[in-house]
Amino acid sequence: MSTEVNQLHINADAEALQKIISNLLINAFKFAKSFVEIKISLPDLKDDPQKTVSVSVSDDGVGIPQAELQHVFTPFFKVSSPEHKIKNIGGTGIGLSLAKALAEKHEGELNVESKPGTQTVFMLTIPYEQRPGSAIQEPDVELVDDTVRPGILIVEDDLNMLDFIVTNFKGEGYHTFSAANGAEALKILEVQPVELVLSDVMMPEMDGMTLCKKIKNSIDFSHIPVILLTAKGNSDAELQGIESGADAYVVKPFKWKHITALVKNLLETRSRLKEKFNQxxxxxxxxxxxxxxxxxxxxxxxxxxxxxxxxxxxxxxxxxxxxxxxxxxxxxxxxxxxxxxxxxxxxxxxxxxxxxxxxxxxxxxxxxxxxxxxxxxxxxxxxxxxxxxxxxxxxxxxxxxxxxxxxxxxxxxxxxxxxx
The missing domain is CATH 1.10.10.60 (Homeodomain-like)
Known part of the structure; x- marks a missing residue:
């Protein structure tokens, strides 16, 4: 690590900056061959009247193809090279898009330069003095601008089943997000407007029961209804699902009308509760x-x-x-x-x-x-x-x-x- 700054008070949200830097470091360590370098610098004030500070995170990893550089900050985008596919197993493609959105909310920039097979450098530049009349607050980052259709997160490791459920929910008029396991689902919940989770039980890395418990025990997500899907049709498995906090438990194979009726009922029930309380x-x-x-x-x-x-x-x-x-x-x-x-x-x-x-x-x-x-x-x-x-x-x-x-x-x- 190298720095030109001994101490600097930045008018920014600490939690947001932590998220940006953490995402950059996670990516760097994931793809680096032998080193990761962090550099903090202050541009010449003659060339930088806005007074900004720059934080760069570089690694000597596989690099990013030039044709794909412009897409790395797009939500859910993943670099298609074989090296990235191997090292980015389980990644959701959300981290960098979130980091860029947070940087821009602070009137800053997040850019990337890369030489395939040699080096990748992510550069965060943000003002360290507040503009007169402006106020820096932690932003509400919503990467999907969809306030009309309810957002449903489908968590399923069977790609055919996942595609079936996503396609049908879209046909019903819902906005959908998808994840292959509970760990990916939690990352999506942090940044997307999800109103209901439909999850399989048996999945790698984090199963549906664990995901449901984490959702119901988190103050951030406890309001989100959860429907669990499972191939286990015995009463003990169903009891375990209900004990995990699930709002409903459905045994495979299921009728699609059953799923849509459950989802509609759960969402409408919550809507009626809000209406009653408000009026x-x-x-x-x-x-x-x-x-x-x-x-x-x-x-x-x-x-x-x-x-x-x-x-x-x-x-x-x-x-x-x-x-x-x-x-x-x-x-x-x-x-x-x-x-x-x-x-x-x-x-x-x-x-x-x-x-x-x-x-x-x-x-x-x-x-x-x-x-x-x-x-x-x-x-x-x-x-x-x-x-x-x-x-x-x-x-x-x-x-x-x-x-x-x-x-x-x-x-x-x-x-x-x-x-x-």
Whole structure:
């Protein structure tokens, strides 16, 4: 390793930089013959008015054919040379595309030069001074821009079966991702918007049971439903699948209609839970979650916001620190569980508390708005209508007439008493 820099404070996200450098080093060590070199340098300020720092990672490995250099940052691309195929077994082709996306989010660049059979050099260049008026935050990297069709990850080591399932799901209108084992699947989950996982059980490197346990025990992925496929039709195997946290367990051979019905039901169930929670001010917090990890996650966020319910300055940055999560991880998790980005969910918690305060009858509408962090009665009313399709006074009238259904008054009062 060589460096021209003793110490440099870079206005960048540490976690994102770690991901970039880790990906470059993993690739270098994978293909190097005898050495990997890291070099940190500062270009001449005369030629570099933006003030950037460069980190290069080079190796003396097999190199990349010139015709394929332009594609190395494309998601899921793999170099086709025999040497790469041998050394890149199990690779997904995601790491470099993620690294480039993260570099560009920091207003930097990630480039590559290579001489086949001699050397490959990846060069990361990022500004070390923030531009006036800009703000560096960890980006939400979505390598697939597909917000309409649900994303399904199929994990299957039998290529014929994998092709069959992927083709049929695409025909059903879903967006698909594929992996040959659980280890590959976890890498895809880190960077792609997956809403459901369909996985075989028997696979090399990481089987479906292990994958399911890792998904259900991870705060990042625990909200994702998992369907396991297996050739084992005995009750012990099925029990093991359910104990791993799987939402459904299907024995091969299966009818395709059975699979599509399961997938549709799981996705629609989660959609209905979000809708109920978002439109019913007094719905229990547990309504929106399907497991203890997500329930605790939402309860913790709700508790943090309710403790500062009258503080309109509470920000997503402060919430992410309180949750000990990066901003992008918090964004993805809250969006996946609730259907809202964090700012919207904070506002929803305020509005739910406002509904409870209205029912208590202790405050008028303007007072309730101020007590729940809205800086004007008109803004509070506008947000309340947008969320619940009723004005605060209409909501109170319907509740008093019993039109909102049965309400657990004790729960409402307990929530209010905690804020007094």
């Amino acid at each position: 019913q001010p007094l719905a229990d917090i547990a309504t929106i979650t399907t497991n203890t990890h997500d329930k605790k996650f939402i309860e913790t966020i709700t508790s943090i916001v309710e403790e500062r319910i009258d503080d309109y300055r509470l920000s997503v940055e402060e919430l992410s620190k309180e949750m000990a999560m990066s901003r992008s991880t918090l964004h993805k998790k809250v969006k996946a569980v609730t259907g809202h980005v964090p700012n919207e969910f904070i506002r929803l918690i305020r509005l739910r508390m406002a509904a409870k305060l209205l029912i208590s009858g202790e405050y008028n509408i303007s007072e309730v708005g101020y007590k729940t962090g809205f800086n004007s009665p008109s803004y509070f009313t506008r947000c309340f209508i947008q969320q619940f399709k009723l004005t605060p006074s209409e909501f109170l009238e319907k509740h008093q007439n019993g039109d909102l259904g049965k309400v657990d008054e004790l729960l409402v009062n307990d929530s209010i008493n905690k804020k007094k």
